[in-house]
Amino acid sequence: MSSDARCEVPDLPLHPEAAVRLGGFLIVFAAVALWELARPRRPATTSKRLRWRHNLALAAINALIIRALFPLAAVGAAAAAASRGWGVFNNVTITALIAVPASVVVLDLVVWLQHRLFHAIPVLWRLHRVHHADVDFDVTTGLRFHPLEMLISMLIKMAVIVVLGAPVLAVLVFELLLNATSMFNHANAGLPSRIERWVRRLIVTPDMHRIHHSTAADEMNRNFGFNLSLWDRCFGTYREAPRGGNDGMTIGLSAWRGPTAIITLPRLLDMPFRREPAATPGSA
Numbered sequence: 486m487s488s489d490a491r492c493e494v495p496d497l498p499l500h501p502e503a504a505v506r507l508g509g510f511l512i513v514f515a516a517v518a519l520w521e522l523a524r525p526r527r528p529a530t531t532s533k534r535l536r537w538r539h540n541l542a543l544a545a546i547n548a549l550i551i552r553a554l555f556p557l558a559a560v561g562a563a564a565a566a567a568s569r570g571w572g573v574f575n576n577v578t579i580t581a582l583i584a585v586p587a588s589v590v591v592l593d594l595v596v597w598l599q600h601r602l603f604h605a606i607p608v609l610w611r612l613h614r615v616h617h618a619d620v621d622f623d624v625t626t627g628l629r630f631h632p633l634e635m636l637i638s639m640l641i642k643m644a645v646i647v648v649l650g651a652p653v654l655a656v657l658v659f660e661l662l663l664n665a666t667s668m669f670n671h672a673n674a675g676l677p678s679r680i681e682r683w684v685r686r687l688i689v690t691p692d693m694h695r696i697h698h699s700t701a702a703d704e705m706n707r708n709f710g711f712n713l714s715l716w717d718r719c720f721g722t723y724r725e726a727p728r729g730g731n732d733g734m735t736i737g738l739s740a741w742r743g744p745t746a747i748i749t750l751p752r753l754l755d756m757p758f759r760r761e762p763a764a765t766p767g768s769a
Contacts, residue, residue, distance in 0.1 A: 502560045503552070506660060513665045517624040517672045526675045526691065527732060529621050531746065539750045540625035547628075547635045555639060562643040563656040572650020581652060588655035589662070590713070595645050596663065597716040599638060600709045611757040612637070617705070618741040618756065620748070622698050627671030631757055666712040670694040675731070689714050696727045700735045700742075704728070 603613040707724035717723040
């Protein structure tokens with residue numbers, strides 16, 4: 486096998502991709518759920534059983550739709566680009582030791598930029614507010630996205646993978662990291678403060694990302710990162726702590742709490758099409 490990225494990519498098998506991702510998901514989900522059970526950060530404000538049932542049902546629907554429309558998804562895009570010589574890394578001589586981590590970092594930046602767009606563009610915010618309307622914050626919040634948002638995100642990701650010529654291995658690693666960090670940084674748990682201060686210098690922690698789920702606009706529009714924390718620091722969107730503290734802050738969207746809270750699956754699916762308040766981020 487050649488040491489350059491172009492030759493290394495096609496040799497990687499694609500068939501185990503779904504099994505690897507599913508296995509990684511189950512391990513991380515179980516670990517974070519047990520962490521929340523052992524050391525809950527905040528008390529639940531509504532039925533955890535009800536939220537989990539519908540949040541996980543939405544996640545299952547998303548997985549089925551993505552797998553049906555894109556059988557090999559992002560990994561398939563990387564393999565297609567490699568076989569056809571598309572993209573930057575497939576047209577330069579570069580070792581996998583550089584191409585793989587570089588691709589992971591670029592894709593992480595793209596997710597950060599995409600997240601900003603879903604807050605800034607009203608029609609995209611209508612989709613993304615399904616995620617933000619969760620009245621509590623835990624591992625299932627990290628899986629709660631509208632199917633249309635998931636489809637748009639996948640198309641953006643696949644386009645970037647093809648243009649970049651990202652190696653298959655890099656894409657598989659990134660997909661595993663994206664799933665794992667999304668569940669980790671939405672955990673209703675917290676690291677010891679001394680450890681947390683050091684960890685958040687590199688990756689997004691639950692205490693850091695929880696601020697992004699505040700009902701306050703100036704807090705919601707901060708800490709957009711999912712994996713690397715450096716993007717928020719570089720682009721001026723980093724916030725150290727919420728005004729009310731992690732125990733006192735209010736989670737969700739103000740207009741979608743109480744009687745208008747979006748919890749059940751049918752309401753999660755039709756929320757983007759509802760003419761109700763909070764059509765822009767940070768409505769109070």
